[in-house]
Amino acid sequence: MYLNHLKPENAPHGEEYCTSMIGKNTHRWDGPAKVSGTMEYPSDVYVPGMLYGAVLYSPYAHANIVSVDTSEAEAMGAVCLTYEDVPKTVYNERSVSTPAGTYRDRIILPNKARHVGEPLMAVAAPTEELAYKALHALKVEYEVLPAVYDPEEAMKDGAPQLYDKIFLDEEEITVKNNVGVVRNIYEGDVEEGLRQADRVFEDDYSVGRIYQAQLEPKAAVVKPEVDGSLTVWGTCQSIHACRQLLGFLFQKPLSKINVKKMPFGGGFGSSIHVNTVIPICAALAVKSGKPVKICNTREGDFYSHNKYPTKFHVRLGVTNDGVITAGEVKALVDFGAHQIQPLPYMGCTAGWFASLYKYCGNITFEGTAVYTNKTPCCAMQGYGNPQVNFAIESMIDEICNEMGFDPIEFRLKNIRTIGDEFWAQGPTVRSIIKSSGTEEGLIEGAKKFDFANRGKFEDKTGKIRRGSGVARGFHASGTGGPKPGEVIDYSFATVKINEDGSVDVLTPVTDHGGGTWDAIRKIVAEVLQVPLDLVGLSPADTMNTGYDVCTHATRGTYCGGGAARNAALRLREKLFVMAGEMMDEKPDDLEVVMDPKQHQGCVQVKGYPEKRMTINEIARNAWIWSRGTLVHSESYRQKNAPPCFTVHFVEVEVNMETGVITLPRVLIYGDCGTPINPDLVKGQLVGAFNRGLGYTMYEWLPTDEETGALLNKGLFVDYKTPTAYEMPKVDNLQVELCKCYEPSGPFGAKGIGEAALASVQSAISNAIYNAIGIRFHEIPITPERVLEALKEKEAQA
């Protein structure tokens, strides 16, 4: 009986979980721990003897540190960390691009503040209270320098300069006029394309600076081990990127740094890079020789990462037949005081723009990214995609209104779809589209939403004006391509059959909450035909897993799941060899099937199912006969980055007296290929709609130009995010998953996460136009801006 106890009656979910679970809703494996508050996040980690760290944030937007005095803080028993104590290695917190495409401009604690909230010093003490007292006891003398907050001002001669020198890979670069990066991409001939057009549309669009507002402020715990190695728990979207950076900064072999994979309280891109507190925490741990924990305050967190604001100047040429003949986008990016990779940001922004429509192959993107004395910007769900989508999809709506095209037909005529080239993740990441849900979303969605009967704004009257808008978008699933590009992309998985036939999966891939780990478990269960509840997820860290670049770029399921699928496939071959020996059959003649009655995966002879062994019997025999463990590890690169598409239909009601906008009806089509877990896919689409609603109508982070501080002071009180109350009612928001299958994805799956946000903003804005005839070129569209625009329109009339 020993190790022979896997019976249906012992299974927590019974026979229900003993069929194919791909495409069915299953409970998250981490759900019970999360609903009961027992899941451990980085900010929950407690290590005996640990010190609590606190960070001194710059009160000035631009200042040199003239002198520091730590004596009082040290006399209180605190360990103090200043510029003098830290390695002077210049780094970029983000490492998903190749080194040749990575600018480096920061050190752990600088002697010059370049934005309000810049970490300048840190302390650690046995209690949090003492740490904060010590922080207040630090004496710092500053030489305050003039600061610049506007990117256009920053580029002028005589503007305050943030940097003299930075590095691109190993090369020293002189920064002129605060221009951090210029990225121009040309394909075809835009001027010729515009000449062939009957109309040329030209306009400006602008998207504001917002904050990721992930619920867990960034946190780290670092424990120095007796052998000189470091153990790290942190808010990491990539454990391997964190390890690499700490190795680089502290000049340790990677084998001396172990970063533990953990759940964390939301990312939305803000932990693709290694969060600023992690190297600070490591430096404190190294200096004190003790474990140290730092949790950002919410205020500190607001100042540590924002979303890229961007201004666009767009030109599109269109023929009277409704063909877009050329597209040109000029982008000005205000990325703040440090580069967390505006170079790939602009490459991707170019890619999202270029891959939306065909433009007859005539495409120009000219991007300039500028240093300002503000919080550094980083990824936030889309990496330029929602930004440029707002510009292009707004202009497409304008074109349709002006030239009388049907917005559905016009889009269908110009989209990139199956068979077309796609290079959304930048010009070096190219593949051919093999699946597309855009057509279903546009055609079926328009019918379901009764979009044709939305009317014209000219015919709408009264205090409440109702209008409908459509927009479409997409994102890439990962950054893979047939050839390696500027973004590193490969993943890893180990799959192991235990002595009782249950299975462990080991993956370095992190899960922000979207359910990536569940998808990976389900993919493995499906390949091996093992009941899902027999598939466990191993605790993972950087020492027991191969490299995975990051859970970013909507790649968790497609790339991480792809690696797991391949590892499980190779393991299945090994299983067939072993089973073949036990059953006296050729491996090629065997197959796996799930047997609900036995609650087991089984290996059987193809066409002769009477001859079979359960995986439990095989694994148990392998143990008894000392035949070894069935295990396979796979480092795997997906050679595509298939687009996952979305279409948003939105109905708004605009109150002409208050400027307040509500959303009576929303219809979302999402194409993720095969939805591994449909409810979780819908959760991505609804969650992204909520964030898009905030982005479009509420959220922005203006800077107080007197002080350089955020006007909201880093508090949620003055940073309005849409709550349960502002969302459309449950029945008024409908989500449909497109019937799509991606041939290159695990069981037909691709991503969805970032696609889910891409077209929310433009759909809402287009609906507002349909309601009141005002085109907003800038978000957020707050009630104040609506009223102002209404007044202006009235004055013009």
Next chain:
Amino acid sequence: MSKHRITLTVNGEVHRLTVKSNELLLNVLRDRLHLTGAKYGCGIAECGACTVLKGDESVMSCLVPAVAADGWELTTAEGLVTADGELNVVQEEFLEKSAVQCGFCTPGMVVASTALLRENPDPTEDEVRDYLRGNFCRCTGYHAIVEAVLAAAVDAQNGGRL
């Protein structure tokens, strides 16, 4: 800093503690009792991640000085689970409706929803949306949460444990 002797009953266990005047209930729960259900999200009662039950009433523990909580009977998300691991109806429905993503808001959201249903066993959708506006969730867009709370109300009326 003066110190105070207080008694807290947390998830049915009585704790006698000496706390400083400036010590917050959230920190006592997390750092002294090592309970992870109440989370720090903002520290100023804006996000609701620290929500706990005082009796049947929801309280944001980040704003309560521990000394003011003397004698309170508290329940955290951990305490909504029975000794043999059975979840309450709200927790069950959060799983059933896929109302959990990153999960950082979830314990506070579960506690606040439990408080709502104990106070108002049959809320309308609008009442749920209004009650939960103090609990931030950046992941889910709230719909699955609202659906879970409405379903839990039905479960509780049918005898499920709240």
